[in-house]
Amino acid sequence: MRYKYWYCLVLFLLIGRINAQGPPITADKPIMLGxxxxxxxxxxxxRNTERGTFTYIPVMLHFLPTSNSLVALHLPYLGxxxxNGSDGSGLADIKIMGKYQFLRKDGTGKTFRMVxxxxxxxxxxxxxxxxxxxxGKYAGYFGIVAGYESLKYGISNEVGYNWMPNGTLDELRYKLGFGLPLLKPQYPNKQLNLYFEYTNSWFTSRDWYQLLYAQGIQYARxxxxxxxxxxVPLVNDVDNGRKLNYSIFLGTRYTF
Known part of the structure; x- marks a missing residue:
């Protein structure tokens, strides 16, 4: 299983360039590029849980046909x-994403958008x-993302429902994130941003509830x-043996 960490490192370095501040880390935001x-x-x-440890490495390809629409393909590797002693690796569940921005209000040094x-x-x-x-089961998620961003801070909200017709992981989801830049805007680009992100998950079929908090930092040069x-979990009301201990996230992106 050690080779999966080398795969992770190589992938991280290959696509580690970007020309702008990235989105929230575990949340989402409605700001789109051109x-x-x-x-x-x-x-x-x-992800470390009471069941074991899982390493999830997705390659995500995002394309904006227009300035208010996005399509994406996520190709994930899992170790x-x-x-209980079983281990392995291979392809995880592939995901296809679509976004459409239907509201945009811009002001001086600030913007509010919804998708x-x-x-x-x-x-x-x-x-x-x-x-x-x-x-190993189909699921369809449908939601709304709303966000406000200014030179001083950013706020993102997302609410949606993940429907799994042949499984028991139907989920009502609400995410709330705050971004705080620690440096003044400057050129060439140099940024240091803190993120404070909350994820509420109600698994309706299993009667589970989780409230997760993510503390993140983002550096751009x-x-x-x-x-x-x-x-880490703040509320972990799920079955014994299935609880989350913690997750560590490492991210990067390249836009052209």
Whole structure:
């Protein structure tokens, strides 16, 4: 299983360049780049739970046909190591995302935007029952993302429902994130940003509830950006043996 960490490092370095501040780390925001732009990025998650440790490495390809629309393909690799002794690696659930920005209000040094979002999860991974990573079952997520961003701070909200018709992981989801820049805007680009992000998940079929908090930091220097976040549970009302201990996120992206 050691080679999966080398794969993670190589992928992280290959696409580690960017020409602007990235989005929130575990949340989302409705700010879009110009039409015709293309982004490759990754957000590696090392998730430690009572069941074992899972390393999720997605290659994410995002394209903006217009300035208010986005389509994306997420191709994920998964390495898993269960505490019962079983381990392995391979393809996780592939995801296809679409966004459409339907509201935009700009002011001096600030903007408010809203987008409709869908995320279609294809059952390409093993049936490991790893939430949002490898379930081996189709799921369709439909939500709304709203965000306000200024030179002083940013706020993002997302609410949506993840529907799994042939499984038991239907989820009502609400995310809230705050971004705080620590440096004044400058050129060439140099940024240091803090992120404070909350994820509420109600798994309606299983009667589970989780409230997760992620503390993140983002560094941007000219065209290079790196993300780091640690996520821990504040409320962990799920079955014994299934609780999250923590997750570590490493992210980067390149836009052209």
């Amino acid at each position: 039409g015709g732009s293309f982004t490759t990025k990754t957000l590696v998650e090392i 898993y190591d269960f505490d 409709a979002k869908t995320l279609q999860t294809l059952p390409t991974g093993e049936e490991l029952d790893i939430v949002d990573i490898s379930t 000219k065209n290079i950006t790196f993300d780091l976040a640690v996520q």
